[in-house]
Amino acid sequence: GESVGLHLPTLSVQEGDNSIINCAYSNSASDYFIWYKQESGKGPQFIIDIRSNMDKRQGQRVTVLLNKTVKHLSLQIAATQPGDSAVYFCAENRGYGQNFVFGPGTRLSVLP
């Protein structure tokens, strides 16, 4: 079936380095994507979103890239900090009236 998935279940990076978290999706009808961050003991929190008419969107220290050709989404975090340690989920929306589908998540660990 069609699904959203992540290439890496865990990612460890040195503090100060850049992090890249990847997400694959298989439904070409998906037109809206969101990255969420979930810290321990908390619910997921919105980080950044992108619509299918864009390839790139930047926020504060975060950039989301969308490659519709290969159905790939990535989240880049610049100068990773200890506070970035969390599980990151991508979510896709497959069109008007559809619910979001969440991927399995990637745990980001920031090493001192």
Added chain:
Amino acid sequence: EADIYQTPRYLVIGTGKKITLECSQTMGHDKMYWYQQDPGMELHLIHYSYGVNSTEKGDLSSESTVSRIRTEHFPLTLESARPSHTSQYLCASSEAGDQPQHFGDGTRLSIL
């Protein structure tokens, strides 16, 4: 800032008990959701609502039920809890189905 509230945060209870997990939001959102999430794993949609008097089953079959009598309130009920119900339950709301969801911090449920 917490505009969506879940109670209790933690619940340990014996098999066979009736349980109601509370969820309230102050944002006036029409759409609300319940997800089941094992620690660090993906989110599975179990129920959602388009608005007052609307309830729908999600992608993951669940023995729980929900109600939506008021816009701000979306409780989830388990009539007879079993150990297989042990999990984290996350509530969320959004302005519309294709808008980012705001999540509560979850209820961690343990059935003995």
